[in-house]
Amino acid sequence: MRRIHDFHGGIHPAENKLQSLATGIRPAGIPSQLILPLAQHIGAPSQPLVSPGDRVLKGQLIASAAGHVSVPLHAPSSGQILAIEDRPVPHPSGYSAPCVVIECDGRDEWVEEPSGIRNYRACEPSALLEKIRSAGIAGMGGAGFPTAVKLAGKPGAGITTLIINGTECEPYITADDILMQERAADILAGVDIMRHILKPQEILFGIEDNKPAAIAALKTAAAGSDVEIITFPTKYPSGGEKQLIEILTGKQVPSGGLPADIGVICQNVGTAVAVRNAVIYGRPLISRITTVTGDAVTAPGNFEVLLGTPMAHLLALAGFSAEKCERLIMGGPMMGFTVSGAEVPVVKTTNCVLAPTTREMPTPPPAQPCIRCGLCAQACPASLLPQQLFWFAQGKEFDKLEQHNLFDCIECGACSWVCPSHIPLVQYYRAAKADIVKQRRDHEKSEQARLRFEARQERIAREEAEREAKRAARKQAAEKRAELAAEGGDEDPVQAAIERARARKTAQQGTAPANTPDGGVKQLAALREKLAKTEQRLALSREAGEDNKIVTALEATVQRLRDRISAAEQSPAERETP
Structure with a gap:
């Protein structure tokens, strides 16, 4: 028998699970509209590949992954793209975000017959990882980390234990x-x-002992394999990744580290089914199992629901009474959060829609001052000091929060649950984490700006130094030429270079220099031709009786050409005579 370990803290809230287990999985059907947020997982939101008015089919790729930590998005059913716009999404802040809205046609037509890899054992792991990534699978039991990235792990980090x-x-x-x-x-x-x-x-395979039917089914399915089905006593939050690792292996994930650092990877059971559907049958992640429960519904249960289905559609199937509902919660009462309304959609991480009554989940009383009882520290499964974190969060002392390992907090709510002063501790921690993340991003931006400024200043200084060096070199060359000229030395090299350039240009134009015999003959012939044309035009102007100004100008041009011809006809020796 494998030894079962325990973790620090934990609580035992009322389970309230039997209400939704009275029936099996029920199909949720196809709603009139599907609202698909482009960000349904940790990492970069996907980028839309469709436009309003396009018709899409079930399983069609409608948004591509926008980076390494990102996954694509597929159409859960056939229909027409109604819009790509901001819509309310399930988030603690209640904000709106870009969504692809599909008007369903009810036909549920597949884009093509899905094709999988039945003999996956003959494939390289990289090919299977690409299949999982292209299916858009993100973790379905927690924050929604892209599954292919998690399975790929860190380079060089060997995985010794897979925990389900x-x-x-x-x-x-x-x-x-x-x-x-x-x-x-x-x-x-x-x-x-x-x-x-x-x-x-x-x-x-870790499972709490309060699920006897599930344990029996798993043991039957795992018979003959080396998968160990391990049961352990029920305690919240034993489903936390780090807590489950400690229960099953006795190992502790280091502060700020990942399970892969100690050779462990955890995956949720829903994620395992999605991997099977993607690899063996070629189906993208377009649906999930979601619990709808709470005293404000008359028929609680579990539904297989298309992603993007408005919660209102699910609630109607469960017999929702809006007048009885205190607030709608996505997730459970401990780690869930209130959504802005029933119009928000089901996403890849929506494991539950909770509709409690006021009697079931009354409004918490006003928070009272902390009495330093220490119950929060006793209940914390991460062995943190919630009281100190609360004080630092109130005072915005971010450095001290990080020193006290704020980011090891899994936001399970155990500290808030035991607090006799009813202080919403987790809310303070969430806000502090958001502030720290924003501060880090602002610091990164300012650091990048500083580096760009310094690089620019360095470039300007380098270019100025190069220009100064060129000016100094030219000055030195000029001084040397002046010294040579004063000493009656060689010909000025700059003037010689200019003359050589003129000679090359003249040669390229097909004419010889005028001071050569060939050049003089050609120049004289050109002048005589031009004189003949000008004299002809002058005669025509006189016959036509044109304006005297034109005739006078032509006469002056003829005289200038005659003078130039006379000068050109002289011998070079004669031109050089003073």
Whole structure:
């Protein structure tokens, strides 16, 4: 038997999971509209490849990945692109972001027959990673990190342990539980593909002991394989990546580090199914299992829903009573957040839509001053000091926040849950993290601007030095020529260069210099020809009785040409006589 370890802290909130497990997975159908945010994962948003008015088919690529940490986006059903515009998206701030809006036609026509790789064991891992990336798969159990990037790992970092996370410790949520019950074989098929890519020494499947039906299904599906199905006592937040690693292996991920630093990679069960569908059947990620629950719905359950489906469509299927609902939450009561309204869409990370009543989740009372009881530190699964972090967050002491490892906080909400003063600690931590990230970006921008300015100043100084060197060289050459001239030395090299340039230009024009015999003859012939033409025009002007000014000008031109011809007819010796 493998030894099960424990992690620091943790709590035991009411589970409230049975409500949504009364039925199996139900299809959510096709809504009238699909709203697909271009940013549904950590990293750069995808870039749209379609325009309003275009008709798209199910599975068609409609937005491409915009970088290494990014994934493409596909049409979940057939229809027409209605708009590409800002729409409300599921986010703690309630802001709007660019979305592709599809008006569904109800036909659900595929762009083409999906083609997969049945014999994936004969493929190189790089080919499978590209297949996973092109399918648009991002982690479906947490923040949505692109799966292909995570599976590729760090160069030179060997992976010894692959952990499949079936914990689903958050209250109310049962999407992974029902998936493990009904599609355990599909999960194990996806795990086998990841095994071929990573080649780990062991595969551990972690699941809490409050899911007996899922445990039984997984053990049946894993029979005969080397995948270890490991159960452990229920405690929140055992589904956190670092906490699960510590439970199953006893290893701790270093502060600020990644699981890959200690040879471990974690993947969610929903991600495993998406990998299986992409590789074996060639299907992109266009749907997921989502729990709809809470006392404000009369028929809670789990739905297989197309990405981009408005939450209002899901809530209607579950018998939603808006007048009973306190607020809509995406996720669970501990780590979820309130959404701006039922019009926001389901995205790749939407594992739950929670519709509680006021009695079920009353408005928290006003926060009271901290009494320094220390319960938050006892409950923190990351072994942090929430009380000190709270003070530093209030005082905007960002350096001290980072010194106290603020970014190791997984925002599980355990500290807020046990706080007798009802202080919303996690909200302070989230705001402080956002401020620090913004400060880092501003610092990077100013540093880049400083480097550009210094490079420009260096370039200007270098160019000025080069110009000064050229001026000094010219001055030195001029002084040397003056010395030579004073001493009666050689011919001025600059003047000689000018004469050589003139000679070359004359040669290129097909004429010899005038001071040569050939040059003089040609010049004399040209002057005589021009004189004959001018005399002819003068005679015609006189006969026509033209203006005296024209006749006088022509006469002057004839005289000048005659003078030039007379001068040209002299011998070179005569021209040189003083």
